[in-house]
Amino acid sequence: MREEDSNWFAKWEEELPSPEELIPLSQSLITPDLAIAFDLHRNNNSNSGQPLPQTTPPQPNSSAEIAGDSTGDEPARTLKRPRLVWTPQLHKRFVDAVAHLGIKNAVPKTIMQLMSVDGLTRENVASHLQKYRLYLKRMKSGGGGGGSGDSDHLFASSPVPPHFLHPTSRQSSDLFIPSFVPISTQQQHIAAPPSQFLHRQISAVNFISRTKATDQAMFLARQQSELQQPVFKPSSLHLHSQVANYTQDLKSGAKTVLTLFPIRDD
DNA sequence: GCCAAAATAT
């Protein structure tokens, strides 16, 4: 089983998006600023609707920008937060987070935090989680051969950790620590030298990976490096520190597109 | 007009 674990992840790794595939998430957008500007209406019932877009939601600073068509037209009257598109990359991140948290701790809020994607809301995650669970359910019953298959394209794009399907003997308390051994892969280049000194340290780190803090740190580190390489287009942005970035990248016609970049949690 | 995806309500 253990072999399986490392195996599935290894496989997963192989299937990781190539640089070309790792394009920024994009979605049609109506700038939040605009939304905020006109906000109002959304809480037509009582006020249980917690999302009062009045205050700047999850956009730090350099986040969302107005689309090119931010002209003064007044679509605002009916503004809503732009629909989030779960790209395979984003979903992968999601699955990653869920996997690392373990089913137990995989709740919207936690997942959201771990994912560390700017602009992503708890609601977004909750909704997606709902679908994901449904998908898992289907997987269990329908099995790989059942009706499952090409439907759920998105979910199929990212492998499902075995533990999800097999509630084996794994204790609910343990957090899943797959090959979150960024060390082994990341340090390769420095592993060469005879510096047993260094080697030691690495081993040590490798050994520790138990605390949540460490785990999460590793997680983030990993995710970051992963999503850092490709993403950026030539001229577009300055990928300074991995600060949240919303960038209108492309657009066709009058439609603007928003791209989300994963960031480190802070 | 249908279906899936995401948002929103309960």
Added chain:
DNA sequence: GATATTTTGG
């Protein structure tokens, strides 16, 4: 936070 329902996009 989970689930049901509605809205929206394709």
